[in-house]
Amino acid sequence: MVEHPPRIKFKRPDKTARHIMNILNKEAVDKVRTERTIPDVQPGCIVQMRVQVPENKRRESTLKGIVIARRNAGIATTFRLRRLVAGVGVESVFPL
Template identity: 75%
Template sequence: MPHATRIGSQAETSTPSSNGMPLVSTSCISSQLDLYQSGGWIPSFGSRCISTVENNVESASQDSASVSDVAPRIKFKRLDKTAKHIMQILDKEAVEELRSKKEMPDIKPGYIVQLKVEVPENKRRVSILKGIVIARRNAGLNTTFRIRRLVAGVGVESLFPLYSPNIKEIKVLDKKKVKRAKLYYLRDKMNALKKQ
């Protein structure tokens, strides 16, 4: 036979305060005796109560005590950050290995360099390129530098990977003092190679 029981009930009262605003007081009345008499089961969780306005200071101190009891949150490393870190380590190792095998001069914008480059179509042929470095992009193993040179009176720019196996030799011929990291203004002006 179905039979309904009340677990708890709330009573709400309002009384005027000294400043004219009503003070709300709510109390919880649990009907545990009804449950015992009817033979019902009492759950282990307690009923929630809203505290009165006058007890705000006490409830605030209880809240701060409960916050300090909470265990500290465990931080887990993000997998993408860990993978990025591993790739940086591998990249640095590869650069060190290449530098130990082949002598690599430090190339900066403003340097006039001469390259011996293997032609990709014909590996036996090596072409010699001479030009001024107008830009360098540092990216570990993928570091590149841009050379500007004159071919039959026309300015030509070439982009080379610094650690490319096609570059057989890099020789620094001259070092010009520059105040910029990128010398793109040389595209509009007379090339520095004409003076040599």
């Protein structure tokens, strides 16, 4: 008698949660692109931006630094900014 290995059951790719989340993520990215322009920020770019300070809702601070990384993750895309504060290097992560 020949023994066969157990049959592995695969789920249909169009029914998996990952596939559904990818579709929702693409739709959200398309919606954001129609509402506003997304800047083309790449590592090596020097950027200057105004950010509202969370502790004081009315105050805005200007940050200037160099982009050292970009993480492409659909709607959750972020970039890492390196700047000097009082002679000390500080890295901050911002959503795009």
